[in-house]
Each structure stands twice: as C-alpha cells, then as structure tokens.
Amino acid sequence: MDMLRQFGQDMLGPAVFMVAATLAKIVCITLPLMLCVAYLTLLERKIIGWMQTRLGPNRVGPFGLFQPLADGLKLLLKEIVIPSGADKWVFLAAPVFSIAPALAAWAVVPFDDGVVLADINAGLLYLMAITSVGVYGVVLAGWSSNSRYAFLGGMRSAAQLISYEIAMGLSLVVVLMVSNSLNLGDIVNAQGKGLFAGMGVSFLSWNWLPLFPVFVVYMVSIVAETNRAPFDMAEGESEIIGFHLEYSGLAFSLFYVAEYASMILCSAIASILFLGGWLSPLGCFPDGFHWLAAKIFIVLVSFLWIRATFPRYRYDQVMRLGWKVFIPVCIAWMGVVGIWMMSPWSVWK
Amino acid sequence: MSSMKEIFGSFLLRELFGGLAVTGRYLFAPKTTVRYPEEKIPQSPRFRGLHALRRYPDGEERCVACKLCEAACPSMAITIEIAPDENGKRCTTRYDIDMMKCIFCGFCAEACPADAIVETRFYEYSAESRDALVWTKDMLLENGERCEEQIAEDLGRDMKYR
Numbered sequence: 001m002d003m004l005r006q007f008g009q010d011m012l013g014p015a016v017f018m019v020a021a022t023l024a025k026i027v028c029i030t031l032p033l034m035l036c037v038a039y040l041t042l043l044e045r046k047i048i049g050w051m052q053t054r055l056g057p058n059r060v061g062p063f064g065l066f067q068p069l070a071d072g073l074k075l076l077l078k079e080i081v082i083p084s085g086a087d088k089w090v091f092l093a094a095p096v097f098s099i100a101p102a103l104a105a106w107a108v109v110p111f112d113d114g115v116v117l118a119d120i121n122a123g124l125l126y127l128m129a130i131t132s133v134g135v136y137g138v139v140l141a142g143w144s145s146n147s148r149y150a151f152l153g154g155m156r157s158a159a160q161l162i163s164y165e166i167a168m169g170l171s172l173v174v175v176l177m178v179s180n181s182l183n184l185g186d187i188v189n190a191q192g193k194g195l196f197a198g199m200g201v202s203f204l205s206w207n208w209l210p211l212f213p214v215f216v217v218y219m220v221s222i223v224a225e226t227n228r229a230p231f232d233m234a235e236g237e238s239e240i241i242g243f244h245l246e247y248s249g250l251a252f253s254l255f256y257v258a259e260y261a262s263m264i265l266c267s268a269i270a271s272i273l274f275l276g277g278w279l280s281p282l283g284c285f286p287d288g289f290h291w292l293a294a295k296i297f298i299v300l301v302s303f304l305w306i307r308a309t310f311p312r313y314r315y316d317q318v319m320r321l322g323w324k325v326f327i328p329v330c331i332a333w334m335g336v337v338g339i340w341m342m343s344p345w346s347v348w349k
Numbered sequence: 350m351s352s353m354k355e356i357f358g359s360f361l362l363r364e365l366f367g368g369l370a371v372t373g374r375y376l377f378a379p380k381t382t383v384r385y386p387e388e389k390i391p392q393s394p395r396f397r398g399l400h401a402l403r404r405y406p407d408g409e410e411r412c413v414a415c416k417l418c419e420a421a422c423p424s425m426a427i428t429i430e431i432a433p434d435e436n437g438k439r440c441t442t443r444y445d446i447d448m449m450k451c452i453f454c455g456f457c458a459e460a461c462p463a464d465a466i467v468e469t470r471f472y473e474y475s476a477e478s479r480d481a482l483v484w485t486k487d488m489l490l491e492n493g494e495r496c497e498e499q500i501a502e503d504l505g506r507d508m509k510y511r
Contacts, residue, residue: 309368
C-alpha cells in the first residue's frame with residue numbers, strides 16, 4: 001500500500017495524486033452502493049412477495065437475480081417526457097438534487113475503525129446538513145413539473161420531510177450529548193465501553209438501550225424521512241399523487257435510486273449511532289466491517305418488513321405523530337439524559 | 350395507571366410488533382404461486398376450453414349440420430354453411446368458431462344432439478393475429494383427433510348426470 005502510494009506520488013505529483021486517490025475511494029464506495037441499491041429492490045420485492053405467500057420475481061436468471069439489470073435496462077430505454085410549460089432545467093436537475101445528498105453523505109460514514117473517506121470532526125453536522133438538501137429535490141420536482149398535482153404533492157412531501165427532520169435532528173442531539181463528539185468514528189468507539197462492555201455483552205452498552213425512546217423516534221423518523229411505507233405520502237400511488245407525477249424514464253428512476261440509497265444511508269447511520277457500528281455484539285468476537293454490514297442489513301430488512309405489514313398513514317396523522325409526539329419526546333429525553341449525565345449514576349463517564 | 354401502561358405499550362410498539370409477527374410468520378409459509386408454464390392447476394372434467402369437432406370411430410363426422418349450436422350460441426361466434434355431400438347426407442362445408450367472440454359458456458356442446466361439438470381441456474391457443482383466432486372446421490376436427498381420448502373420458506364421467 002505504501003509502495004503504491006509512493007509510486008503514485010512520483011508519477012502524478014502529490015496534488016494530482018491526492019485528487020486521484022480520493023476519486024478512486026469515491027468510486028470504491030459508490031459502485032458497491034449502487035449495486036446494493038439494485039439488489040435492495042430485488043430483496044424488497046422478494047420479501048414482500050414471500051410475506052404475501054407469493055414467490056416474487058423469479059423469471060430473469062436464477063431466482064430472478066438479473067431482475068434489477070432488466071429493470072435498469074427498461075428504464076434506460078424509456079423516453080424522458082418533459083411536460084410543456086415545465087421549467088426544463090430545474091425539472092431535470094431535481095432528480096440530481098435528490099440523489100446527490102444520499103451519495104455525498106457516505107463521505108463521513110466510517111466502515112471500520114479509521115476506514116472513512118473524510119474523517120472530519122463535524123461528521124454528524126455534515127450528515128444533518130447534507131441530508132436536508134434532499135428536500136430541495138422534492139420541492140423543485142413538484143414545482144418545475146407545471147402540474148397542480150405534482151406541486152401539491154411536492155409541498156406535502158416537503159412538509160413531511162421537514163417535520164421529521166426536526167425529530168431526527170433532536171434525537172441526534174441526544175446521541176452527541178452522550179458520546180461527546182460529532183465525529184462518527186468517535187461516536188462508535190464511545191459505545192464500545194461501559195459496564196456491560198466490560199462484562200463481554202457489549203451490545204447492551206450501545207446507545208439503543210440507554211437512549212431507547214430516542215432510538216424508537218429515530219427509527220420511525222428515518223422511515224418517514226426516506227418516504228417509505230407507511231409514511232409514503234410522497235408516492236401515494238393508490239389515492240394521492242406525489243411530486244414525481246410527471247417524471248418518466250431515467251429521471252423517474254433516479255428518484256427511486258435516491259430513495260433506496262437514502263434507505264441504505266439511514267440504515268447505516270442508525271447502525272453507527274445506535275447499534276454500535278462495526279463493534280461486535282459480544283466481546284468474544286472480533287470487531288469489523290462485517291458487523292456493520294450485518295446491522296445495516298437487519299435495519300434494511302425491517303424497513304421492508306414494515307412496508308409489507310402496515311397500511312399507509314393519513315396525512316394529518318403523520319403530522320400529529322411528528323410534531324405532537326416525537327418532538328416533545330425527544331426534548332423530554334434530552335432533559336432526562338442531561339440530568340442523568342450530571343448525576344452520580346451516569347453510564348457515560 | 351392504565352394510561353401509563355398505554356404509553357409504555359405504544360412506545361415499545363407492542364401492537365405494531367403483533368402485526369409484524371403475522372407477516373413474519375407468512376415469510377416462511379408455503380408459497381401458493383403456481384409457476385405457470387412449468388406447473389398447471391388441476392382441471393375439472395367439465396373444464397371448458399378450446400372447442401373440438403369429433404368423429405365416429407369409423408372416421409365419419411358426428412356433426413349432422415343441424416345448426417343447433419349456431420342457434421344456441423349467445424355471442425354468435427359460430428358460422429355454419431351446409432351442403433349435401435356425395436352420398437346426399439347433410440354436411441357442413443364451413444364450421445367456423447370465432448374465438449374472440451366465444452365466451453366459453455358450453456351451450457353449443459349442450460345443444461349438440463350428436464356430441465359432435467365439445468369443449469376440450471386445451472386452452473393454450475393464443476395467436477398473434479385476429480385471423481388466427483378464427484378456428485375453421487379442419488382445425489377443430491384436428492383438435493378433436495388430438496384430444497379424443499380425453500374428451501371420451503370426460504364425457505363418460507359426466508354421462509350419469511345428463
């Protein structure tokens with residue numbers, strides 16, 4: 001590795017090499033991520049099928065394994081219809097606005113101890129800032145379509161996203177209070193110590209247990225934040241129509257890729273903040289990336305499971321849950337945790 | 350006290366986990382999907398699929414050109430033309446069934462005094478043009494020859510109820 005670095009620096013010069021190395025790292029993160037997105041769609045259709053005692057896609061390739069490729073090819077070949085009177089450039093930029101944050105946020109996600117693209121101190125802040133940009137994609141898509149339905153759908157989704165972002169942000173505040181850092185790697189490492197970790201059952205010292213109400217709020221908020229059922233008012237294909245009403249072809253599929261990419265992202269963040277990231281659940285196993293992958297997978301499957309189980313919320317119920325339940329609970333638990341940390345029974349010393 | 354219990358219950362997502370348990374059980378339940386081209390669902394002996402014209406064992410056509418099937422057909426899918434054959438016997442020169450009109454009610458088979466027109470269990474006859482979906486006399490006779498064994502068995506099983 002060092003030899004390669006030396007060789008590259010001699011060949012390209014230090015500045016160019018740094019750019020090239022960063023680009024290579026970005027590709028190393030993004031390509032597998034896109035593959036995961038493709039196969040997450042297959043997993044979703046399979047799991048929902050099984051839960052409805054169907055088989056799910058099984059025609060394209062063995063067990064339907066080439067189904068995502070066929071879907072991608074189909075969407076690639078479809079026409080992108082731009083409605084007359086639509087603001088063309090905004091219309092085409094909106095899907096990009098929605099997918100870019102879901103990819104950019106991976107820059108600060110640590111995959112293992114020290115394995116992170118940008119090890120910045122304000123990682124959590126960056127995450128909250130960059131994921132908030134995603135709402136622009138929704139608003140601009142609804143607005144630029146020149147359609148009342150898309151516009152109303154965009155407004156509705158924006159209101160939902162912003163409401164749940166507050167609850168999510170407040171729950172993240174509690175996490176950063178107890179871990180005393182905004183760096184995601186430090187947040188994970190802070191979960192690896194404590195009374196239970198010393199006894200070898202470190203999964204009990206992860207943040208989900210002492211911060212349980214916040215954990216519940218966060219898990220529900222990320223379902224709402226990624227526009228997944230039962231909070232998929234943005235899509236609402238059967239009764240209300242969402243912001244991507246006028247989109248077709250590749251532009252439409254970008255919204256879908258963005259939805260699934262942010263699902264994976266939110267699962268990764270939940271695993272890192274509450275489920276101990278790459279730490280192993282029992283002291284007798286070594287830590288490593290595979291634990292993070294397993295945790296992300298479990299959270300993702302629970303997303304799909306929830307979608308297969310619950311009917312869609314009514315819009316006013318979504319708003320009530322966000323503003324009247326989650327935000328007060330987060331603020332209350334913030335106070336409780338603050339007092340707990342100052343008390344002699346603090347578990348975060 | 351009960352309200353406290355309610356708050357704890359809703360925060361532990363108790364009812365939601367109940368719902369999740371149901372779908373979780375179904376995740377491992379046996380699947381009911383029939384993989385169609387490889388697997389087929391069982392058919393009744395009275396299954397009403399594609400029509401067939403039958404012959405007697407000596408090769409003579411059963412059809413006596415009485416036109417009862419044409420009259421019974423509610424969607425007017427059957428077209429028959431008649432002429433005497435070389436022995437002077439009434440015989441159909443044309444017997445077309447338009448499968449785009451046919452509703453597979455089985456009235457033609459019920460009306461037939463000679464069990465000449467019947468409906469077989471065969472149903473995979475999709476075609477790419479409308480013309481190919483009009484089944485002529487020759488095609489129907491050929492279908493009858495192909496399915497005769499099954500037709501005879503099914504008619505035999507149904508005989509005591511007629």
